[in-house]
Amino acid sequence: MNQAPDCPSPATTTRPGEHFDAHLAQPVFFCAPSRLVIADGAIRQAAPLLAAQGWRHALLVTDRFFSQSSPWVKALVDSLSLNGISVRVFDDGEPDPTVTLCDQATRELSPDLQANPFDHVIALGGGSNIDLAKALCLTLALQCPIRELVGQSRWPKEPLPLVAIPTTAGTGSEITPGTILVDPASPTKVAVMGNGLRPKIALIDPELTYSCPPRVTADAGIDALTHAIESLITKDGKDFDTGLDPDPGYSGRNALTMPLALQAIQWIFKALPVAMEHPHDPQARRMLAYASVYAALSYGSAGLHAVHGLAYALAGVTHDTHGSTNAVFLPYVMDALLEERAEELGWIAQAGSVSVAAGAAPAAPSQAAALVRDLIAKVGLRTNLREFGIQAGQLGQLIEQGLAVTRLAKAYPAAGVNEAYARIVNAAFHGTLTG
Ligand SMILES: NC(=O)c1ccc[n+]([C@@H]2O[C@H](COP(=O)([O-])OP(=O)(O)OC[C@H]3O[C@@H](n4cnc5c(N)ncnc54)[C@H](O)[C@@H]3O)[C@@H](O)[C@H]2O)c1
Secondary structure: OOOOOOOOOOOOOOOOOOOOHHHOOOOOOOOOOOEEEEOOOHHHHHHHHHHHOOOOEEEEEOOHHHHHHOOHHHHHHHHHHHOOOEEEEEOOOOOOOEHHHHHHHHHHHHHHHHHOOOOEEEEEEOHHHHHHHHHHHHHHHHOOOHHHHOOOOOOOOOOOOEEEEEOOOOOOOOOOOEEEEEOOOOOOOEEEEOHHHOOOEEEEOHHHHOOOOHHHHHHHHHHHHHHHHHHHOOOEHHHOOOOOOOOOOOOOEOOOHHHHHHHHHHHHHHHHHHHHHOOOOHHHHHHHHHHHHHHHHHHHHHOOOHHHHHHHHHHHHHOOOHHHHHHOOHHHHHHHOOOOOHHHHHHHHHHHHHHHOOOOOOOOHHHHHHHHHHHHHHOOOOOOHHHHOOOHHHHHHHHHHHHHOHHHHOOOOOOOHHHHHHHHHHHHHHOOOOO
16 A cells, blocks of 8 residues: 555654653563473474473363374374373364363363373464363363353462463464353353463464465464554553452553564564465564564553454354454554554554555554555455444444453543444444544
8 A cells, every 4th residue: 555645744753762662661560471482393392391391191182183184283292202291182172162162171071180180281273272271271170160260360279281382373372361262152252361371381383384274374363463453552551450450461551562562563564465375485474473472472461452342242243253353343443543542553554554565655644554454355354344244233232242341441542432432333334444
């Protein structure tokens, strides 16, 4: 997208290198896995690293693609065994796991727990397998249905330690404190969140993402872009309501989270179109893997708001993928925050316009949302609610259910959240941007 000749110049008032100076007074409460490994071929380092923790009995949570159509499960099991670790493989993972699947798996795996107690859980797969594994870390330890734990952030027993090996570059679940599950009895996805649920080890191997089908690459890439943008423009740490929790999962943006988010945005604009066309391009896959981690380190402390709240409500109605339900709201949330977050939108516009044409003049903040929407369309995702089959009569329900995810609605960084959600949903329905 080229800048129109009469566009105002970006509202960036800081010089490069000074972008985050004004945020140094924001409080930081940063949580991350205690070990973060990123390397081509890193999966081969997993077994010795786990053995070095003193662990001897693993539960490996994955799905049939990985156990039947990839070499990784067999290679991992062999290498764990060589390192003195026995493994029970659970390969019934599914996209968007439900509370029902989690409870069935808990029942199926509990007898193993008596015979040979697992001392850690390994998740291999996309966000879905990682989230199922996270939930199992809790339910196997506590021996209760997962629904009983929704809304709690601390538990009478520690969850089993989790090692997350993501095979998509997007969700960041290998870094974050939450598991997101579908509950057939609830109109939106439900979450169990607490810092104790963060994986102990996140092992990121970009080579594992080469086999992602284009649609999975697109969904995950736009999910990571959403994490980065939402956390870059979320509430400041000093204004964030942690409910006086001494160990909060999310606590607002600050001078540590914001640079991570901006770097992730720059990498995604650059690498996502390349990875879509050339799935085996090592540098594009590395860039997306890094971007996903950086975005997750950012949002995993700063938190998210309207895009995710509304995406959970839409997924409750249409059951579409997480990446696609985020994608359809992201440009309209950015557009709604044009006044409050002009400077950050200027940085995003600059990242987007430079990625479209080398040497292009930086676009204005008002063009950031359109640049993001162009990227979403370019990778084949839908850009308005009508394309999801949503009717005008369903908009009220989306607004209401989005607002009902109060932990996200309260982080919306502007006054008048009810009216803002209504404006965003209407704009997403008609596909209208003001910028
Ligand atoms: N807990 C969190 O912090 C968090 C954050 C964002 C999203 N999520 C959740 O993550 C889920 C989406 O995860 P996702 O986008 O990673 O997709 P996914 O895990 O749902 O996987 C989608 C499909 O892609 C396949 N797949 C994954 N990696 C592959 C590979 N390398 N090669 C071939 N096929 C592969 C899977 O087998 C699956 O069939 C949603 O349920 C969402 O709610 C959780």
